[in-house]
Amino acid sequence: xxxxxxxxxxxxxxxxxxxxxxxxxxxxxxxxxxxxxxxxxxxxxxxxxxxxxxxxxxxxxxxxxxxxxxxxxxxxxxxxxxxxxxxxxxxxxxxxxxxxxxxxxxxxxxxxxxxxxxxxxxxxxxxxxxxxxxxxxxxxxxxxxxxxxxxxxxxxxxxxxxxxxxxxxxxxxxxxxxxxxxxxxxxxxxxxxxxxxxxxxxxxxxxxxxxxxxxxxxxxxxxxxxxxxxxxxxxxxxxxxxxxxxxxxxxxxxxxxxxxxxxxxxxxxxxxxxxxxxxxxxxxxxxxxxxxxxxxxxxxxxxxxxxxxxxxxxxxxxxxxxxxxxxxxxxxxxxxxxxxxxxxxxxxxxxxxxxxxxxxxxxxxxxxxxxxxxxxxxxxxxxxxxxxxxxx
Amino acid sequence: xxxxxxxxxxxxxxxxxxxxxxxxxxxxxxxxxxxxxxxxxxxxxxxxxxxxxxxxxxxxxxxxxxxxxxxxxxxxxxxxxxxxxxxxxxxxxxxxxxxxxxxxxxxxxxxxxxxxxxxxxxxxxxxxxxxxxxxxxxxxxxxxxxxxxxxxxxxxxxxxxxxxxxxxxxxxxxxxxxxxxxxxxxxxxxxxxxxxxxxxxxxxxxxxxxxxxxxxxxxxxxxxxxxxxxxxxxxxxxxxxxxxxxxxxxxxxxxxxxxxxxxxxxxxxxxxxxxxxxxxxxxxxxxxxxxxxxxxxxxxxxxxxxxxxxxxxxxxxxxxxxxxxxxxxxxxxxxxxx
Numbered sequence: 001x002x003x004x005x006x007x008x009x010x011x012x013x014x015x016x017x018x019x020x021x022x023x024x025x026x027x028x029x030x031x032x033x034x035x036x037x038x039x040x041x042x043x044x045x046x047x048x049x050x051x052x053x054x055x056x057x058x059x060x061x062x063x064x065x066x067x068x069x070x071x072x073x074x075x076x077x078x079x080x081x082x083x084x085x086x087x088x089x090x091x092x093x094x095x096x097x098x099x100x101x102x103x104x105x106x107x108x109x110x111x112x113x114x115x116x117x118x119x120x121x122x123x124x125x126x127x128x129x130x131x132x133x134x135x136x137x138x139x140x141x142x143x144x145x146x147x148x149x150x151x152x153x154x155x156x157x158x159x160x161x162x163x164x165x166x167x168x169x170x171x172x173x174x175x176x177x178x179x180x181x182x183x184x185x186x187x188x189x190x191x192x193x194x195x196x197x198x199x200x201x202x203x204x205x206x207x208x209x210x211x212x213x214x215x216x217x218x219x220x221x222x223x224x225x226x227x228x229x230x231x232x233x234x235x236x237x238x239x240x241x242x243x244x245x246x247x248x249x250x251x252x253x254x255x256x257x258x259x260x261x262x263x264x265x266x267x268x269x270x271x272x273x274x275x276x277x278x279x280x281x282x283x284x285x286x287x288x289x290x291x292x293x294x295x296x297x298x299x300x301x302x303x304x305x306x307x308x309x310x311x312x313x314x315x316x317x318x319x320x321x322x323x324x325x326x327x328x329x330x331x332x333x334x335x336x337x338x339x340x341x342x343x344x345x346x347x348x349x350x351x352x353x354x355x356x357x358x359x360x361x362x363x364x365x366x367x368x369x370x371x372x373x374x375x376x377x378x379x380x381x382x383x384x385x386x387x388x389x390x391x392x
Numbered sequence: 393x394x395x396x397x398x399x400x401x402x403x404x405x406x407x408x409x410x411x412x413x414x415x416x417x418x419x420x421x422x423x424x425x426x427x428x429x430x431x432x433x434x435x436x437x438x439x440x441x442x443x444x445x446x447x448x449x450x451x452x453x454x455x456x457x458x459x460x461x462x463x464x465x466x467x468x469x470x471x472x473x474x475x476x477x478x479x480x481x482x483x484x485x486x487x488x489x490x491x492x493x494x495x496x497x498x499x500x501x502x503x504x505x506x507x508x509x510x511x512x513x514x515x516x517x518x519x520x521x522x523x524x525x526x527x528x529x530x531x532x533x534x535x536x537x538x539x540x541x542x543x544x545x546x547x548x549x550x551x552x553x554x555x556x557x558x559x560x561x562x563x564x565x566x567x568x569x570x571x572x573x574x575x576x577x578x579x580x581x582x583x584x585x586x587x588x589x590x591x592x593x594x595x596x597x598x599x600x601x602x603x604x605x606x607x608x609x610x611x612x613x614x615x616x617x618x619x620x621x622x623x624x625x626x627x628x629x630x631x632x633x634x635x636x637x638x639x640x641x642x643x644x645x646x647x648x649x650x651x652x653x654x655x656x657x658x659x660x661x662x663x664x665x666x667x668x669x670x671x672x673x674x675x676x677x678x679x680x681x682x683x684x685x686x687x688x689x690x691x692x693x694x695x696x697x698x699x700x701x702x703x704x705x706x707x708x709x710x711x712x713x714x715x716x717x718x719x720x721x722x723x724x725x726x727x728x729x730x
Contacts, residue, residue, distance in 0.1 A: 043490025
């Protein structure tokens, strides 16, 4: 793999760490700026490497045009955004989840990019593998949305067996894939760089050095199949829809969501994404310990959403969406499923607090079930025998 | 702290790129795409020269990659039947850096213009030059923005009247040769679109050079800046040109010396680059030097980067699976349960 990166808090540790692992064939380039970092990664991808670039929100803003190029050229690219407080320089050392819509929409034109978010420090490894799988399989840039809380956090990590890790096959193109009019035997005799796999809609990845597959790609619109420049209106409409359909097709490869609803009687669903998994889970457990019902589901894939998400959301009377932003996932859910999610939004640069969130969940459970809810010692009220820590 | 990174043996030119099985023709390097520049554009001459010259490199066509940015000249890759990428404005050197670093077996070219390379992409250009990444950069300098229909560029002369400078441009222009020398480039040359023989000779030397080669090509834009180079192209061209060869006698600042592109100290080469007042209308300020200003050897970034990877690989034992297992089991680990 080839990493092109420019130091930025809180993402720099990835560049530090990977720079130590050259023995695995990892090349790290500390670029002159954020744009050069992603540029080098795109170049490496064209040359047949997994191109990776790591940054935080301000860096994503700078890389946006190049990410659009990777969307258009349909090259595998892994973009890691370790989110921090924004906008602008914001709170460089503090955590936030406010880049979701930037990851989703922050490019010119219709430029869909899959988004994967790890839920805990120990989940970052598996989430990165998943993001790489999507990037390579579907020939697309993929956004891995971490944040400062995950980047600086730690937890026990179940060490995987290397043999159990998924094998991600780049399946490089090796020969012609299209029958031209000149073909005498009806066999493919030319290479079309935008002829797609029927299942994944991915285009072939033909790397320089492969004879007979010479081709040119770029940021200009491509004709379907042959990949030459095309200004044809119908072709553009088709290609825009096809690029979108390719990203949507990823949903077919995603496992069903795991809904944590132990009693099966919950009327309230709490849905989150990314690093809020820990606090949301803790809050839900507090509510349950106090004797009430609540369900939790956590999203790893933000684009496309898992195929069963709509049906799950529809099962519950009320949906609470805790986020460290002003309601970005809420917006996406409302747009996609017409779900009137209720936001729980803190943008203090700090992780959510389980006890506070538990109170908010409790209130919603009360409304949904028409009961009075008192979490007692499981909410913000300390137990009767609680002792304050002595002042030192 | 700094450590000695070692001095790996200097590689030469294109030795790591596979050679073609036999002779190739310009036709093989010509794609089926219709060339779409304005009639009379200088880009045609450069394209023709490159298509004719590439077979002489003797390299496998599939191991040649052309990368461009945005601008008229940046359509270049579409017309060559090699691998190519028409990228985004100013970023071609960074993309080429990624390609060259990822693969030792590729011959990498960048096609760019004065706006692409010196304005929006100025940062990437100077950093490619200082790193000395193995690529050849063709900088088409027409001293105007053509694709956007006629605005002054970073190489337009002061006072240039364009659509965005009706009272004359205020910008002092770059001299691309001086800029490249200042960035400590290892190969710096200038040539002219209409002088096929000189163009081909310079491109041959640039392609053979290992490291970043910068070739400034004076190129006429017949629509938006026609005649910008007439003084150095017409019948009296030779009175307005200084054709640089090793040993060419150069006089400047009351001093005369023999031009030496291989001199490690770029001071004299820089002095040569200042001749002829390229900041003003060409031809008025004395002969304009063309040819190779600087050609020195320095290890390339990509060779050094690959050497560090190879060195690291050689220092470890075991299969990749064993090594990865060792890596993820390092640090604080413990067994849970049974």
